[in-house]
Amino acid sequence: MVIGTFGHLGIKGLRGRLRLALLAILVVSARAQDPPDASQLAQNTAPADYDSASTPTAPGQPADPRFRLHAYADLDFSHNQAAGEPNHFSVGEIDLFGTAAVAPGFTALTEVAIDTDTTPTLTSVPVNVERLLLQYSLNEYLKIEAGQFRTAVGYYSTAYLRGAWFQTAISRPRLFAFEEDGGILPLHTVGVSVSGEIPSGFLGLHYVVETGNTRTWGTPVDSPTPANITGHDAVNVSTFARPPSVPGLELGVSDYHDxxxxxxxxxxxxxxxxxxxxxxxxxFEFLNEGVVAHIHYGPASATGTFAGFYSQLAYRIGSNWGPYARVERLTIHADPFFSGISYIAPWRSMYTAGVRYDWNDHVAVKLELGHEADWGAPHYYQAALQVAFAY
Amino acid sequence: MQTPSQFRKLALAGFFAAARLAAGQGFSVVAHPSNPVSNLSVSALRAMFSGTVTHWPNHSKIVLAQRSAGSPANRFLMDRFLNISWQDYKRSLEGLEFMGQEPAIIRVLNSDTAACKFVFNVPSAVALIESSSAGAADCRELRVLKIDGLSPGQGGYRLR
Structure with a gap:
């Protein structure tokens, strides 16, 4: 249909057109100020003052995938971090974490850690794909994850992943050191994980069943004898209770084999x-974990055993201060065949104390003192200062 | 005609009376009238505001309408109900997301009436407000949820 030209419309027709155009602009403008849907609201986990009278809001379902990106980093100054090591500044690690709801029930999760603390030169900064997951959540009883993930071995590894800002202390418990840092527990794998709640009333039971590839254990990445990945034979089963009647309490056990x-x-x-x-x-933050790990080589009937625990207590004073203390011990019993495993975990006790000061919602400053005793070496003290931040 | 000192005394008396009233009535949890939930247990409410439970039983996403820091409702939520500092609360919420859980949706409102307006506009939202505000024009349309089967003002009501 030919609408015509202004010349055919006359003044009244032109006014009518202008009104229509104005109306269209208003509609478009109103559309541009449409209230955010739930997925938009999720962008605002950082609270800010808000006046609903001036900002209309309306319900909505998360319809389109929105990539949520968080970053965590830390700067450190260490004194005697390892025996005889010179004092130095360092950039700890940069952790980039993103999620996107790609479809109803499906979430993609990516975490990349740029780990610089063991890097002598900037030309060899390792970039680790820490997690790469496609998650499907059917309901609270069934969640399936496929990809690279953290094993549900113990509590600390699942509660405090990368990102120094999350954990109260500067240092992780040695028992839960990362594999590439000489940790004795397999904290990562590539495979499939199934988890969820178990209808259990007052017990609040949860389960995790994982299967995936074997990962290195206790072998730093620069080790002259790197451990092999032998295949998809790692299985971990974990269960824990979070009784609703005691908020904050969690009791759990995990069993890993590969x-x-x-x-x-x-x-x-x-x-x-x-x-x-x-x-x-x-x-309060009162963490207590025990680990017993075995290695057995059938042809030589040789066995090696690690047994250790850590206990960490922290308390928040006011809104900013959080003093903390931690004790850790590890014992190793090994047949002569496995005599070398004491080199994997050379420490036998760690005593750590420090204080965390949350400057604001995004920046925390931590000061930590430690005492480490190693097998066959003199004990020594260490100190560290860290600025950890989230953005 | 009242002198300035009399006016100050009256104002102070009024302030303290309102504070006593608010303290006596405690706090109310308000939801949209279309929300099928009419009663929450204390543990369920704590799980919601802790971010560990993110959906209503009908699977709609919970939107937490919180009062700004320093408000009586926020202080009650942080200091007495969750017993957590604001920094730890934020770290905890972000930690849940970091662990792979669905993030909590939070909006912070600068007054109880703003929180009520928000909840009225977002049917899956829930807010904790002072009970004395529940009768305000913007809040009257909302449903005040029972907590452990008790309404605000009843003996044994936990949010006070």
Whole structure:
């Protein structure tokens, strides 16, 4: 249909057109100020003053994928971090974490850690894909994750992943050191994880069942004898209770099994059982975990055992201050065949104390003192200062 | 005609009376009238505001309409109900998301009436407000949820 030209419309027609155009602009403008849907609201986990009278809001369902990106980083100054190590500044790690709801029930999760604290030169900064997951959540009883994830071995590894800002202390418990830092527990894998709640009333039980590839254990990435990945034979089963009547309490156990090759041509069975009792509420953070890990090599009937625990207590004073203390111990019993495993975990006790000061919602300053005793080496003290931030 | 000192005394008396009233009545949880939930347990409410439960039983996403820091409702929520500092609260919420859980949706409102308006506009929202505000024009249309089967003002009501 030919609408015509202004010349045919006359003044009244032109006014009518102008009114229509104005109306269209108003509609478009109103559309541009449409209230945010729920997924938009989710962008605002950082609270800010808000006046609903001036900003209309309306319900909505998350319809389109929105990539939510968080970043965490820390700057450190260390004194005697390892025996004899010179004092130095360092950039700890930069952790980039993003999620996107890609479809109803499906979430994509990516976490990349740029780890600089063991890097002598900026030309060799390792970039680790810490997690890469496609998650499907059917309901609270069934959640399936596929990709690279953190194993549900123990509590600390699942509660405090990367990102120094999250954890109260500067240092992680040595028992839960990352594999590339010489940790003795397999904290990462590539595979499938199924988790959810177990209808259990006052117990508040949850489960996690995971299967995936074997990962290195206790072997730093620069080790001259790198451990092999022997295949998709890692299985971990974990269960924990969060009684609704005691908010903040969690009691759990996990059992991990796999085959791995600490050196080429040697495939051993290994397993690790962890138990934890944790209370994080009412300004307290009371973490207690025990680990018993075995390695067994059938042809030589050789066995090695790690047994250790840590206990960490922190308390929030006012809104900013959080003093904390932690004690850790590790014992190793090994047949002569596995005499070398004490080099994997050379420490036997750690005492750590410090204070965390939350400057604001995004920046925390921590000061920490520690005492470490190693096998066959003199004990020593260490100190560290850290600025951890989230943005 | 009242002198300035009399006026100050009256104002102070009024302030303290209102404070006593508010303290006596405690706090109310308000939701949209279309929300099928009419009663919440204390533990369920704590789980909602802690971010560990993110959906209503009908699977709609919970939107937490919170009062700004320093308000009586926010102080009650942080200091007495959750017993957590604001920094730890934020760290905890972000930590849940970091662990792979669905993030909590939070909007912070600068008054109880603003919170009520928000809840009225967002059917899946819930707010904790002072009970003395529940009768305000903007809040009257909302449903005041029972907590452990008790309404605000009843003996044994927990949010006070």
């Amino acid at each position: 085959l791995f090759s600490p050196i080429v041509g040697l495939t051993a069975n290994r397993s690790g059982v962890t138990m934890h009792a944790v209370y994080v509420a009412n300004r």
